[in-house]
Amino acid sequence: METIFFTIVAAVTVLSGIMVVTCRNPINSALSLILTFFCIATLYVTLDAPFMAAVQVLVYAGAIMVLIVFVIMLLNIRSEVGRRYTHAGIIGTVVGFLMLVLTFNFLNNSSLTGAKGLITTDVINKIGHTELIARSMFTDFLLPFEITSILLLVAIIGAVILSKKKI
Amino acid sequence: MLGAYLPIIFLVVIAAVFGFASLCFSSLIGQKKPSEVKLAPYECGCEPVGSARERFSVKFYIIAMLFILFDIEAVFLYPWAIIYKKLGMFGVMEMAVFIVILFVGYIYVWKKGALEWE
Amino acid sequence: MGFELFGLPMIYYIAMIVKVLVVFVFVLLTVAYATYAERKIIGHMQVRLGPMRTGWHGLLQPIADGIKLFFKEEIVPSQSDKFAFLLAPIIALIPAFIGFAVIPFGDTIEVMGYKIPLQIAAFYDTAAGKVVDLNVGVLYILALASVGVYGIVLAGWASNSKYSLLGGLRSSAQMISYELAAGLAIISVFMMSESLSLQKIVADQAGFGWYAFKQPLAFILFFICSIAEINRTPFDLPEAETELVSGFCTEYSSMKYAMFFMAEYANMVTVCAVTTTLFLGGWHGPGFLPGWVWFIAKVYFLIFVCMWIRATYPRYRYDQLMRLGWKVFLPLTLLNIVVTGLIAR
Numbered sequence: 316m317e318t319i320f321f322t323i324v325a326a327v328t329v330l331s332g333i334m335v336v337t338c339r340n341p342i343n344s345a346l347s348l349i350l351t352f353f354c355i356a357t358l359y360v361t362l363d364a365p366f367m368a369a370v371q372v373l374v375y376a377g378a379i380m381v382l383i384v385f386v387i388m389l390l391n392i393r394s395e396v397g398r399r400y401t402h403a404g405i406i407g408t409v410v411g412f413l414m415l416v417l418t419f420n421f422l423n424n425s426s427l428t429g430a431k432g433l434i435t436t437d438v439i440n441k442i443g444h445t446e447l448i449a450r451s452m453f454t455d456f457l458l459p460f461e462i463t464s465i466l467l468l469v470a471i472i473g474a475v476i477l478s479k480k481k482i
Numbered sequence: 483m484l485g486a487y488l489p490i491i492f493l494v495v496i497a498a499v500f501g502f503a504s505l506c507f508s509s510l511i512g513q514k515k516p517s518e519v520k521l522a523p524y525e526c527g528c529e530p531v532g533s534a535r536e537r538f539s540v541k542f543y544i545i546a547m548l549f550i551l552f553d554i555e556a557v558f559l560y561p562w563a564i565i566y567k568k569l570g571m572f573g574v575m576e577m578a579v580f581i582v583i584l585f586v587g588y589i590y591v592w593k594k595g596a597l598e599w600e
Numbered sequence: 601m602g603f604e605l606f607g608l609p610m611i612y613y614i615a616m617i618v619k620v621l622v623v624f625v626f627v628l629l630t631v632a633y634a635t636y637a638e639r640k641i642i643g644h645m646q647v648r649l650g651p652m653r654t655g656w657h658g659l660l661q662p663i664a665d666g667i668k669l670f671f672k673e674e675i676v677p678s679q680s681d682k683f684a685f686l687l688a689p690i691i692a693l694i695p696a697f698i699g700f701a702v703i704p705f706g707d708t709i710e711v712m713g714y715k716i717p718l719q720i721a722a723f724y725d726t727a728a729g730k731v732v733d734l735n736v737g738v739l740y741i742l743a744l745a746s747v748g749v750y751g752i753v754l755a756g757w758a759s760n761s762k763y764s765l766l767g768g769l770r771s772s773a774q775m776i777s778y779e780l781a782a783g784l785a786i787i788s789v790f791m792m793s794e795s796l797s798l799q800k801i802v803a804d805q806a807g808f809g810w811y812a813f814k815q816p817l818a819f820i821l822f823f824i825c826s827i828a829e830i831n832r833t834p835f836d837l838p839e840a841e842t843e844l845v846s847g848f849c850t851e852y853s854s855m856k857y858a859m860f861f862m863a864e865y866a867n868m869v870t871v872c873a874v875t876t877t878l879f880l881g882g883w884h885g886p887g888f889l890p891g892w893v894w895f896i897a898k899v900y901f902l903i904f905v906c907m908w909i910r911a912t913y914p915r916y917r918y919d920q921l922m923r924l925g926w927k928v929f930l931p932l933t934l935l936n937i938v939v940t941g942l943i944a945r
Contacts (some may be wrong), residue, residue: 342684342757351751360487369739370557377746378553381753381776382546388757388765401513440516441734446798449561453569457576459556464583467551474547475596478540485723486734487610489616490701493720496624497697501690501859508670508855514613516671541775545922549776552930559937560739563790566941574941581934588930597926600921 319325321361328354345380352376363436367446437458544596555584613721615716616702623700623720630903632662633866638907645911649710672854675728680851682756689852690940692751696866697746702737703873704802705885705890718883718892722799737798738790741874742783745829749775751863752848757852767847775829777925782825784933788818788940789878802882812879817936821929824904827876828925831869835912835921846908872902 329352352375359368434454436476452460558580566573591597636658643650651658676685706718708731708876715724715731721740721861722733734740749772756768774945789811793801805811828835844850849860876882876898884896 325792329562330488340681342681342754345685346684346750346754349747365736366561366739369743372743373559373739373746374550374553377743377749377779378546378550378776381749382550384544384750384753385542385546385769385772386756386767388753398490400821409906411526416862418527426523429559440732443795443797445561445736449565453562453565453576461583464580467554468583468587471548471551471584472590474544474551475591475594478544478547479594483741485725486732489620489720490698492616493620493624493698493701494694496692496695500697501693503687504670504855505686505859508672511670512672512674512854516675523716542675542769545777548926549780552780556780556787559784559787560790560845563787563792566791566794567794571782577941578938581938584837585934592927596744597922599922600720 317361324354324357324361328358342384345387346385347385349376352380363439364444366448368432383424529599541599548591549588551586555580604916605626607739608723609714611712611714611716615714616720617729618663619716619718619720623705625695627697627700627866627869628862630869631862632666635665635861636662637903637909641904642911645908647765652925659759660843667859669855669858669865674781674854674856674929675851677851679760681758681760684754685851686856687828688751688758689856689863690751691754691800692748692863693859693866694753695748696863696870699741699744699867699870699875702734702740702798703870703877704733705873705895705904706890715801719799731799733797733799736796738786738796738801738878740871742779745779745782746776748863748867750858754858755847755852759848759862760852763844763850764848767850770844771831771848773899774831774835774921774925778825778920779924781828781933784930784937785825786819787853787933790938791937798877798882802877803890803927805881806884807894808881808884810881815879815936815940819875819935821933822879823875825925825929826871827909830864830871830922832864832868833910834915836915843920863881868906869899870943872899872906875902 328351331347331350335344338344338347343360352371355375356368359371369394407422439447559577562573562577566577569576602693639656639661641652651661654660654664676682701720702715704719704722708715708717708724710716715726717724717731717733719731720735722731724730726731750853752775753772756764756766756771760767771773789801790796792811792814793804795801801811849857854858873895880898881900883891883895885891891935
């Protein structure tokens with residue numbers, strides 16, 4: 316059951332991912348990208364990570380894509396962009412091939428032992444995924460968390476400077 | 483896991499089927515008498531002037547960008563909210579630092595007038 | 601009931617199908633009769649009668665409206681982006697209707713020895729002896745709300761009409777602004793309940809320990825922000841007739857228009873149900889009536905309040921609306937979180 320479900324969702328993910336780069340109309344590309352995010356969120360759910368799924372939809376599909384759709388609407392790019400970047404296809408193929416080689420290399424020669432870690436499905440179901448993330452984020456990874464706020468501050472200032480003529 | 487998520491998939495399917503079916507049904511039985519004027523963009527009875535695809539105010543982008551940034555802040559607050567009692571005063575302090583740093587950004591945005599709609 | 605499918609007994613599947621269909625039909629009927637109730641209530645508040653002709657006191661009005669909309673001509677503007685134009689109503693409709701999946705609308709009931717929680721996305725785990733629902737139920741609703749923007753923004757863009765585009769843009773900017781404030785306002789509730797699961801949040805409010813009493817500011821902020829997020833009066837700027845004709849749905853007709861209308865009312869029902877669940881004790885109430893009756897009563901009361909607000913307040917101006925969202929509500933929600941953090945430990 317789980318395998319069949321994964322196969323279907325993964326197929327839709329890959330297909331919509333291909334649609335993102337092949338669609339002539341940029342709005343359709345954006346819609347495909349939203350679908351891809353939803354499929355990835357579904358995959359997170361099957362991996363017992365519901366918090367990641369919710370954040371994926373909330374931040375990527377719900378916030379970042381709104382900005383991208385706004386930009387597409389502003390620039391009014393119709394189907395002319397596709398012709399300008401002819402090298403993109405070649406570079407994309409090379410990078411994709413390298414990624415494939417890396418993946419196979421990782422699967423064959425790495426130190427994957429198959430041993431299970433501390434956080435198993437039972438632990439997640441008992442304590443809750445959100446709480447597990449919270450525990451490590453606000454104790455062990457406190458410094459990265461606080462640095463994130465500085466990063467966000469920089470982004471806020473950057474957003475204002477980019478969009479205002481007079482500072 | 484499956485027990486809680488299967489009904490959601492079922493509900494999505496029902497809603498989608500309902501939407502598509504009523505759209506198809508109405509386009510089958512509805513009348514169709516298209517004319518050139520009827521299919522033109524609506525502009526209060528006048529001839530449409532220019533295209534609607536024009537540039538619009540940069541304000542909307544600022545709002546969208548600020549929304550992303552503050553939304554990420556909110557996403558950090560959700561996991562914190564459910565364990566802050568266990569972390570005690572330490573938890574309140576670490577989130578206070580986080581919020582204060584972002585609040586500086588918020589005041590900056592306010593002072594630069596990015597939230598004004600004149 | 602020995603037969604099992606994927607580790608779940610057959611009765612689970614039967615219960616699931618029944619629950620989903622009942623809730624879906626219930627939301628549809630509520631949406632249909634909310635339009636009727638709105639016309640009646642506002643009519644009487646303005647010393648008019650409202651619909652009277654179709655059926656006794658106009659009771660068949662929603663059905664007549666629905667049939668009429670089916671027979672209306674479907675107009676697809678010649679300059680529009682056809683695919684996106686057809687897709688937009690469905691994208692608006694689906695998130696509006698599936699939000700109900702995580703809301704618990706009653707106590708666990710027992711059918712033939714099998715316990716069934718009255719919540720769509722949940723089941724009773726016999727081994728653990730408790731109801732299992734979404735660990736992130738509230739985030740599911742927030743995520744759906746954030747996706748609801750696309751139907752409107754796409755409709756505005758695809759119509760290729762100036763009114764639609766402006767309406768869609770205004771609407772989406774308003775929705776994301778108030779979504780942020782609403783999302784921050786409910787954090788204080790999670791701080792008190794220490795969970796994102798709606799089962800747990802409702803269980804915490806048993807015996808009139810409603811979060812509306814413990815978190816009055818969060819309650820008021822969340823309700824106002826939600827009304828603004830679903831574009832209802834006094835925040836119905838996207839459809840300000842005097843400026844934008846009909847906003848993002850100017851070019852829409854027939855069932856496609858009806859879908860935006862249904863989505864708007866379904867969103868209202870969902871928002872009222874979420875507010876009930878988070879702040880008004882969910883299905884808890886005095887024991888002489890079953891839980892789901894209390895739940896429906898509370899939701900209908902909040903829907904009535906929405907209509908009351910519409911009959912009372914004039915429309916906001918757009919700059920006032922954005923100022924209210926970003927300069928008043930956002931700092932207030934952050935202040936509420938800090939105060940809760942310091943006091944409620």
